[in-house]
Amino acid sequence: MKFKNCIVAFGAVLTLSAAYPVQAVDQHVAPPEDPSTKTAKNVIFLVPDGFSQSYASSYRLYKEDGLPIWDEKRMLRGGVQTYSADRAITDSAAAATALASGKKTNNGMVGLTPDGKEVTTMVDVAKQHGKRTGLVATSTITHATPAAFATHVQSRNEYLEIANQLVHNENVDLLFGGGRHEFMPSEKGGLRKDGQNLIEKAKESGYGYIETVNDLETWSGDEQRLLGLFADEALQPVLERGQEEPSLAEMTTQAINFLSQEEAGFFLMVEGSQIDWGGHDNDAAYAMTEMAEFDDAVKVAVDFADTNEETLIVIVADHDTGGMAVHATDKAHPSMLHGVKATGGTIASKVKKNFSNLKKVLEDQTNFKWDSSELKRLKKSKDFTLELNRMISEKAGIAWTTTGHTGVDVPLYAYGVGADLFYGTMNNTDVPGKMSEALGISGF
Ligand SMILES: [Zn+2]
Structure with missing residues (x-):
């Protein structure tokens, strides 16, 4: 593939309503000279929520058995600007709305333009062309990223309304994730005060329903739609998940099996929700x-694309989270994180209030050495868990600049049919248009 480097960067200043000036950059790199003319039938769109170039670099150092699949397959295509309609730094709701529909919106808004108009999403466009559609996440399925592909609400926090809209959206065929309680009435232990049992409603409108790993592996119903709610709330973090909840790769495998039965093809969105x-x-x-779990899910998608040969894979984050910096040395290296047995929150919960077991818990749970000055720093900290997390990160050559999101561009990876439509500096609003172009359909 040949690229011509363009010397001049074209820019236009956009003034956002919150007075954050943002430069929208046009393409820095010319399109390939011989773009493929083949049309994709399927798109698998994978979103590592909160991921950026720093995560890519740290993860490459963390991973001990070969390269991440996106490096191995040389999938990097360019960078994506993430700003929202009203902020230089986006949240997941506005970013996912842009990735789903090609429309910028204000932070917090899902599937609506800033003035409240409902957007058309990749799910809608794919369904209009006879394809099956699916959304998979390790958060609740009502969280901002999956929600933006199939619902329209003023605030991302309207989880119960999002659940309602998901079940009633006729363009959606498959939903896998957590959040069972948001679909169930309070009389049955759920969170809904409106008395609705959306799991029953889903069954009435043609969904098969599954909720265990065994269900996921063995489901063989005749239904043309499938709802899988594998946890009452979000799935557990990978570090603490155990066998009773599926991995992202398992959900992705079964989603592809289900969706690929449709002759006209499919659109599948898969989110690694908890990287963020x-x-x-x-x-x-x-x-x-x-x-690592996200890498495994991408591998499932790549294996499918390698045999199917009519599939486009696109990977892009919604934004960076944490402003990670890579400080790896021989003494402090991301690969050392393999010795950490739990999230910082869980480790902190094992420490007694008087700190009598502090050193023992830290040595048991992290495999790092902890000297007295470090223990002192921890005991004096205002936020014990945050300080612990930062210290474990430092011991692994990783530093952070914020507990929020940042405004850095995020890398975009693509693979398979139509991958060469993605190149250079892009905007998040370009992504759905390019995916539909790869499918040979219009809609944005
Ligand atoms: Zn976030």
């Missing part, structure tokens, strides 16, 4: 183990 949560917590072990 590790970032917010400044918990490097949490973030890296979630990355």
Whole structure:
């Protein structure tokens, strides 16, 4: 593939309503000279929530058995600007709305333009062309990223309304994730005060329903739609998940099996939801183990694309979380995080209030050595868990600059049919248009 480097960067200043000036960059790199003319039938869109170039670099150091699949397959295509309609630093709701629909919106809004108009999403466009559609996440399935592909609400926190809209959206065929309680009435132990049992409603509108790993592996119903709610709330972090909840790769495998039965093809969105949560917590072990699970899910998608040969895979984060910096040395290296047995929150919960077992818990749970000055620093900290997470991260050569999101561009990876449509510096609003172009359909 040949690229011409363009010397001049074209820019236009956008003034956002909150007075954060943002430069929207046009393409730095010319398109390939011989773009493929083949059309994809399927798109698998994988979103590592909160991931950026720093995560890519740290994870490469963390991983001990070969390269991440996106490096092995040389999938990197360019960078994506993530700003929202009203902020230089986006949240997941606005970013996912842009990735789903090509429309910028304000932080917090899901599937609506800033003035409240409902957007058309990749799910809608794929369904209009006879394809099956699916959304998979390790958060609740009502969380901002999956929600933006199939619901329209003013606030991402309207989880119960999002659940309602998900079940009633006729363009959706498959939903896998957590959040069972948001679909169930309070009389049955759920969170709904409106008396609705959305799991029953889903069954009435043609969904098969599953909720265990065994269900997921053995389901053989005739239904043309499938709802899988594998936890009452979000799935457990990978570090603490156990056997009773599925991995992202298992959910992705079964989602592809189900969706690929449709002759016209499918659109599948898969989110590694909790990479972002590790970032917010400044918990490097949490973030890296979630990355490993995401890597496995991408591998499932790549294996399918290699045999199917009519599939486009696109990977892009919604934004960076935590402002991670890579400080790896021989003495402090991300691979050392393999010795950490739990998230910082869980480790902290094992420490007695008088700190009498502090050293023992830390040595048991992290495999790092802890000297008296470090223990003192921890005991004096205002936020014990955050300080612990930052210290574990430092011991692994990873530093953080914030517990929020940052505004850095995020890398975009693509593979398979139509991958060469993605190149250079892109905007998050470009992504759905390019995915539908690869499918040979319009809609954005
Ligand atoms: Zn976040």
